Every structure is written in structure tokens, then in C-alpha cells.
Amino acid sequence: MNELLSVRGLVKNHGQVRVLKGVDLTVSQGEIVGLVGGNGAGKSTLISVLAGATQPNSGEILLGGEPYRPTGDDDARRRGVGAVHQRLGLDQDLTVVQAIAAFDLGAPDDSEAALQRAREILADSGVQMDPETPVHELMRAEQAIVGVLRLQFQNPQLMLLDEVAASFNDQEVALVHSVLRGLVRQGAGIIYITHRIDEVRSLADRILVMREGQIKDEFTPREVKVDDIVYSMFERRIAQPSRPGAVEGPQEEVLRVEGASTSRGLSDVSFELHRGEVLGLTGLRRAGMSELVSALVGAGSAQFRTLQVKGQDVTIDSADDAVNLGIGYLSDTDDELEAALEISVARRLMKENYDPQAGFVREISALRDVAAQVKTLRIQTHDIQSQVGDLSGGDQQKIALARWMRSECDILILNHPTRGIDIGSKGDVYDMLRELTDRGTAVLLMSSEMTELLQWCHRILVMRDGRIVAHQHNEHATEDTLMSAALGDAW
Numbered sequence: 045m046n047e048l049l050s051v052r053g054l055v056k057n058h059g060q061v062r063v064l065k066g067v068d069l070t071v072s073q074g075e076i077v078g079l080v081g082g083n084g085a086g087k088s089t090l091i092s093v094l095a096g097a098t099q100p101n102s103g104e105i106l107l108g109g110e111p112y113r114p115t116g117d118d119d120a121r122r123r124g125v126g127a128v129h130q131r132l133g134l135d136q137d138l139t140v141v142q143a144i145a146a147f148d149l150g151a152p153d154d155s156e157a158a159l160q161r162a163r164e165i166l167a168d169s170g171v172q173m174d175p176e177t178p179v180h181e182l183m184r185a186e187q188a189i190v191g192v193l194r195l196q197f198q199n200p201q202l203m204l205l206d207e208v209a210a211s212f213n214d215q216e217v218a219l220v221h222s223v224l225r226g227l228v229r230q231g232a233g234i235i236y237i238t239h240r241i242d243e244v245r246s247l248a249d250r251i252l253v254m255r256e257g258q259i260k261d262e263f264t265p266r267e268v269k270v271d272d273i274v275y276s277m278f279e280r281r282i283a284q285p286s287r288p289g290a291v292e293g294p295q296e297e298v299l300r301v302e303g304a305s306t307s308r309g310l311s312d313v314s315f316e317l318h319r320g321e322v323l324g325l326t327g328l329r330r331a332g333m334s335e336l337v338s339a340l341v342g343a344g345s346a347q348f349r350t351l352q353v354k355g356q357d358v359t360i361d362s363a364d365d366a367v368n369l370g371i372g373y374l375s376d377t378d379d380e381l382e383a384a385l386e387i388s389v390a391r392r393l394m395k396e397n398y399d400p401q402a403g404f405v406r407e408i409s410a411l412r413d414v415a416a417q418v419k420t421l422r423i424q425t426h427d428i429q430s431q432v433g434d435l436s437g438g439d440q441q442k443i444a445l446a447r448w449m450r451s452e453c454d455i456l457i458l459n460h461p462t463r464g465i466d467i468g469s470k471g472d473v474y475d476m477l478r479e480l481t482d483r484g485t486a487v488l489l490m491s492s493e494m495t496e497l498l499q500w501c502h503r504i505l506v507m508r509d510g511r512i513v514a515h516q517h518n519e520h521a522t523e524d525t526l527m528s529a530a531l532g533d534a535w
């Protein structure tokens with residue numbers, strides 16, 4: 045195979061911090077290189093340098109044998125390098141086809157020929173999506189798929205994908221893998237970042253492990269076990285949590301939903317949630333989960349036959365109503381993360397009721413508490429006064445999650461909470477979740493990852509076509525039973 049990309053001794057500093065400490069790697073034409081590593085290892089920084097979003101301090105990069113130092117994304121694109129970043133950054137006002145065609149350099153974005161090609165790419169991909177839907181109406185996973193199809197439209201020789209699959213279900217993973225395999229058959233080279241180790245083993249031709257700003261190991265997917273990759277990422281073994289049984293003893297019912305329906309397809313959904321319980325909610329895209337949760341957090345409306353919080357009939361017409369009823373919500377959009385970018389890690393992790401005028405002793409104690417949380421969550425930062433935006437994507441997500449985990453709400457709804465969080469830290473998040481349920485909080489956990497649902501949830505609801513089609517207690521559930529319920533006849 046011909047060498048497409050060669051990187052030697054790449055160094056990138058952010059202020060005093062050396063993030064990339066001499067990265068060496070190569071990518072050949074027709075090759076998919078899987079890049080894995082813990083949160084803060086430097087993966088996204090490497091992609092940013094290669095995509096022209098940031099400049100390295102030193103090192104050599106050759107693309108097709110020629111020196112390559114892109115000065116911006118347009119420059120990178122002209123040289124045949126395209127990227128889908130962790131934060132997707134799609135123009136929310138475009139339609140799906142306009143977003144796919146938005147890379148047509150030299151032609152107006154809405155030229156009919158470009159839009160026609162974008163429509164064909166969408167149709168050939170097999171993705172069920174209305175071409176005229178505005179991007180802002182898409183769910184995160186759908187936006188990520190548009191990002192990948194947009195890359196296909198651009199058809200660069202080198203493609204860089206940073207955690208596109210973070211909130212995909214298995215079907216979406218398979219779909220994107222098939223698109224990428226088609227592209228490498230035509231000679232493209234790909235660097236693919238993911239935290240899902242099984243995924244990278246099935247997709248990549250070669251797996252590189254990044255740790256502390258360097259490539260530390262290289263594996264051939266069919267010859268390596270998941271545990272060995274994970275050990276190389278963290279230099280420690282990671283134990284998998286044992287599956288929870290039923291919640292002990294009779295517990296107070298904190299939420300009762302009966303006959304929830306909407307004009308957009310939610311149909312007669314009923315369930316209840318108890319203190320100390322983690323109830324999983326899963327299904328394919330557009331199965332109705334988002335509709336249901338939107339209504340419960342005051343972001344959308346639904347008709348309920350009965351809606352009760354702690355035994356009282358309630359109505360939820362706004363986000364404030366939900367908060368006042370003790371319902372917390374961690375969404376899976378980038379908005380929540382973006383709102384925190386310029387706030388310091390310390391401020392973001394301090395208790396909501398911390399009073400900045402409270403005096404020196406209180407301040408020291410609050411900062412100690414923050415430092416302890418940073419350590420527990422393995423957040424990679426040299427200074428808790430630095431901005432949240434300077435952290436890696438996974439570490440930003442840990443902070444968003446930690447804030448909710450510490451809150452006093454009775455019902456916490458988490459939408460794909462471990463998106464972007466590495467497998468080494470998932471156990472720490474799981475411990476936080478257990479602490480929370482031990483205190484009596486009830487958790488509704490939306491996830492597309494069956495393994496996570498089985499490890500974390502006492503009971504799991506599966507939705508399809510706006511209805512709950514399965515209700516499984518953990519001890520009776522398997523990945524197969526959950527998937528077959530989610531897929532229905534398509535299974």
C-alpha cells in the first residue's frame with residue numbers, strides 16, 4: 045500500500061502544557077487506522093493539527109510525500125484532507141442535503157448539481173432521513189451521520205473522524221462502517237477515533253494506542269484482545285461492574301406515567317420509576333424516547349392520562365416546572381457543553397449554593413472539594429482555574445455529568461451520559477451513579493449501548509414506533525433480547 049500520510053515527531057503545546065509530545069504515525073492509501081486512548085491523551089489535538097484547525101510547534105508531516113502544514117480547514121480541504129470533529133459544528137439552519145453539499149468548493153453551496161449529488165449520497169447510504177429536514181431538528185446521532193455523508197461528498201484522500209459513533213446504536217455503527225469501507229476501497233485513508241473498543245476491532249486495519257501525547261502501541265485487530273488494548277490505554281486492568289439485580293425492598297414511587305401520547309407518534313406510553321432505581325430506556329432512532337423525555341423535562345408537550353411525581357398529579361409545561369418538581373436533565377446536545385466553555389473548572393464543579401463572599405476558609409474547603417472530584421474523575425488538567433473549554437471532550441462531559449450527579453433532584457434523566465467518556469472512567473461514573481441511587485434518587489437512563497444498559501440498569505424499557513414494546517428486568521435481559529425488541533420485524 046502507498047503511504048498517504050507520514051507524521052514524525054509532532055509536538056503541540058498549549059501554553060506551558062505539552063499536549064503532543066512527539067507523535068509518529070503513518071496512514072496508507074486504502075487503510076483505516078483506529079486511534080484509541082483515554083480522555084486527554086491528545087487524540088483530538090492530533091486531528092486538529094492534521095485538519096488545519098491548530099498549528100503544531102514542531103515536527104514533520106508529509107501528505108502524499110509532500111510537506112503538509114495546513115493553515116486552516118479550507119487549506120486542508122484543498123489538499124484533500126477532511127474531518128468530522130467531536131463537536132460536529134454543522135450549520136443548524138441548513139437542510140440535510142444542503143449540509144451534505146456544503147463542501148462543494150468553488151461552487152455555490154446550493155447549486156442544483158451539488159444538491160442532486162448530496163441527495164444521491166443520502167439515498168445510497170440507506171439512511172432513513174428526509175433530505176429537506178433542517179439540521180436543528182435532527183438528533184445528535186443523525187447529525188453525526190450527516191457529518192460522515194458530508195465527508196463522503198467532499199471525497200478527500202485523507203479522512204479524520206473524531207468519535208462520530210459516540211451516541212450511535214449498533215445499526216448506525218454498521219451503516220457508517222459500510223460507508224467508510226466503501227471510501228477506503230476507492231483509495232482513501234482514514235484515521236478513526238473511538239472509545240468503543242469492539243467497534244475499532246471490527247473496523248480498523250490497524251489500531252494505534254495514544255497515551256500522554258504519544259503513540260505508545262500498535263495492534264493488529266484480529267490478533268489482539270480487548271483487555272490488552274485497554275491495558276495499553278490505561279496501564280491498568282479495568283474491571284467490568286457486575287450487573288445489578290432488583291432494587292431492594294419496596295421503594296417509594298417517584299414518577300408515574302400513564303398513557304403518554306403526542307401528535308408526532310408517541311402512543312400510550314406507561315411506566316413508573318422508584319427511588320434508588322436505574323431504569324434504562326432504549327430503542328432505535330425516532331422510536332419515541334426523545335419525544336417522551338422532552339415532555340417530562342418541559343421541552344415538548346404530550347397528553348398524559350396520568351402524570352404523577354411522588355404521588356401527586358402534576359403538569360409539566362416548562363423546564364422550570366420540571367426543575368421545581370425535582371426533575372434534572374442532562375441532554376445529549378452540545379449546547380450544555382458549549383455553555384460552560386469559558387467557565388473555570390473550579391467554578392463549574394463548586395456546589396451550586398457556594399457563596400463567593402463566604403470567606404477564605406470556605407473557599408479553600410470548596411477548592412479542596414473540587415480538587416478531589418477532579419482526581420476521582422481522572423480529569424486531565426494542570427490547573428483547576430483553567431477554563432472548561434481547555435479540557436478534552438470526554439473530560440468536559442464528565443464535568444457536565446458530575447454537576448447533575450451532585451444535584452439534589454429526586455428524578456434524574458440522563459441522555460447518553462457517557463458519550464465521549466473513556467472506558468477507564470466509566471467505572472468512576474458508575475460509582476457516582478450508585479452513590480446517587482443509594483441516596484434515593486431515581487434515574488432514567490437513555491442509552492444506545494446495550495452493554496452499558498445491562499451493567500447499569502435494574503430494569504430496561506425498549507421503545508419502537510412510539511410505544512414501549514418490551515419491559516425487561518435485568519436478570520432476564522440480554523443484548524439479543526433488547527436488540528430484537530428494538531428492531532421488531534427487522535430483526
Ligand SMILES: Nc1ncnc2c1ncn2[C@@H]1O[C@H](COP(=O)(O)OP(=O)(O)OP(=O)(O)O)[C@@H](O)[C@H]1O
Nearest residue numbers: 058083084085086087088089424434435436437438
Ligand atoms: N486550548 C487548550 N489549552 C490548554 N490545554 C488544552 C487545550 N486543548 C486541549 N488541551 C489539553 O490537551 C490534552 C489533550 O486533549 P485532547 O482533546 O486532544 O484529548 P483527547 O485524547 O481527544 O481526549 P477525549 O477522549 O476526552 O476527547 C488535555 O489534557 C487537554 O486538557
